[in-house]
Amino acid sequence: MTENVRKSECCDAEVRMEGVPDFVGGKDICTVSFVCNECGNACNILPSHDKQVLSCYLAGYFVPWGQHSDWRDFVLQELQDAIRFYDPRVDTDQGSIAMFISQDLAGVESCDCVFYFLTKSQGDVGAAIECTHAHAKGKLVILCIDQGLGFVHPFLLGIARRVLIGMDAGVSYLSLLSEYGLENEFQAAYKMMRASKKEN
Numbered sequence: 001m002t003e004n005v006r007k008s009e010c011c012d013a014e015v016r017m018e019g020v021p022d023f024v025g026g027k028d029i030c031t032v033s034f035v036c037n038e039c040g041n042a043c044n045i046l047p048s049h050d051k052q053v054l055s056c057y058l059a060g061y062f063v064p065w066g067q068h069s070d071w072r073d074f075v076l077q078e079l080q081d082a083i084r085f086y087d088p089r090v091d092t093d094q095g096s097i098a099m100f101i102s103q104d105l106a107g108v109e110s111c112d113c114v115f116y117f118l119t120k121s122q123g124d125v126g127a128a129i130e131c132t133h134a135h136a137k138g139k140l141v142i143l144c145i146d147q148g149l150g151f152v153h154p155f156l157l158g159i160a161r162r163v164l165i166g167m168d169a170g171v172s173y174l175s176l177l178s179e180y181g182l183e184n185e186f187q188a189a190y191k192m193m194r195a196s197k198k199e200n
């Protein structure tokens, strides 16, 4: 693995990580932050440039979205230049159930993350299996919940490392994730939280 050089947002300089114990008198370092080597302040980091293209499996029901015949077409329209998507509509042979399942799980394994767009409260068993498989393989599971959806199964919330409400938020997050890279996932999520705070 190549070392990822992180640069500060303030000075475009190299950064170091500093840790502080969470409890007074404790020695265990629990909170870490980046510090700019140029100005010495705590800083955000810039998106890395020489990162691998993010790959993402698109899980969920096949349902129309806006003027698109499927929500995946909207995601592809917005982000297909930035992310390599695995689209089960075209990337698997839908001919037989056995093929369908094994190819979909292989598709999950070939990706960095799974993006599950949940459009119905009872969920989609196929997508739930895909998310569980991804979780077991240590991959990032992103749950994007359609606006106005009430109940979401707690198991699903348990394995999702990011939960987003609404497709717009989902697309914004994926865009930031592709920009920052998987290794800086928290920075992407944090940037997104700050952006949505400003909007409100």
Ligand SMILES: [Zn+2]
Pocket (backbone or CB within 6 Å): 008, 010, 011, 012, 013, 036, 037, 038, 039, 040, 041, 043
């Ligand atoms: Zn600085």
